Amino acid sequence: MRLLALVLSLSLLPAALAAQDTTGTYTVRALGVTVGQLQVSGRVTDNAFAVRAQFTTSGLVGAVKGVRFVMESQGARRGDRFIPSRYSEDMDTGRRESRVQLVWKGGVARATGSEVGDRGPYAVTDAQQKGAVDPLTAMFIVLRDQPRDDLCRMSQRIYDGERLTEIALTGRSEDGDTVTCTGLYRRVAGYSPEKLAEKSRFPLTVTYTPAGELMQMQSVRADTTYGPATITRR
Numbered sequence: 607m608r609l610l611a612l613v614l615s616l617s618l619l620p621a622a623l624a625a626q627d628t629t630g631t632y633t634v635r636a637l638g639v640t641v642g643q644l645q646v647s648g649r650v651t652d653n654a655f656a657v658r659a660q661f662t663t664s665g666l667v668g669a670v671k672g673v674r675f676v677m678e679s680q681g682a683r684r685g686d687r688f689i690p691s692r693y694s695e696d697m698d699t700g701r702r703e704s705r706v707q708l709v710w711k712g713g714v715a716r717a718t719g720s721e722v723g724d725r726g727p728y729a730v731t732d733a734q735q736k737g738a739v740d741p742l743t744a745m746f747i748v749l750r751d752q753p754r755d756d757l758c759r760m761s762q763r764i765y766d767g768e769r770l771t772e773i774a775l776t777g778r779s780e781d782g783d784t785v786t787c788t789g790l791y792r793r794v795a796g797y798s799p800e801k802l803a804e805k806s807r808f809p810l811t812v813t814y815t816p817a818g819e820l821m822q823m824q825s826v827r828a829d830t831t832y833g834p835a836t837i838t839r840r
Contacts, residue, residue, distance in 0.1 A: 717767030769796035
């Protein structure tokens with residue numbers, strides 16, 4: 607569910623030197639059908655950012671019927687770097703509810719909440735997760751409006767309080783004004799050897815088109831354990 611939730615939480619905010627508010631609504635498809643809507647609001651300045659994403663299903667698909675979640679993240683901006691300080695996740699799958707919070711100190715996140723359990727034999731270490739960002743900030747980094755020359759040059763580790771993953775977008779192709787970035791979502795730590803052997807890499811594609819002087823995300827496609835999932839700008 608983690609990768610599907612990550613894809614469903616894809617959000618974009620414009621890179622800007624002055625304070626700028628952003629709101630948007632996006633159509634999410636998985637399992638071959640439209641499963642719901644994602645609403646995003648946020649603000650970014652030259653030294654800080656804050657973003658909120660809320661997803662609700664259409665109630666038509668059994669595997670994700672009744673799923674709802676709200677994710678919020680805030681932190682500092684240092685040029686092209688986004689450094690979260692706080693993250694919260696409130697999720698209701700229709701069968702259970704979970705709440706997780708992350709707070710960073712010295713580049714290391716500490717997790718609290720209903721889904722945080724005892725550290726097991728495959729727990730992510732502080733050294734492994736140092737410098738990682740939360741899932742929503744990762745999407746913020748990847749999918750914000752940005753200069754054409756900056757596209758497809760990204761690699762970022764992500765920590766959700768339990769597992770460590772990584773998004774890398776380094777492949778690039780162009781068709782007229784359209785730029786398509788390709789890469790992988792990869793499981794890194796916090797998984798059992800069996801889970802890693804089952805599947806550890808998921809292809810990811812992001813497509814951009816011009817919007818004024820910047821490039822704007824139009825669609826995202828990612829493989830998940832549930833099959834392909836997409837998000838499209840409305």
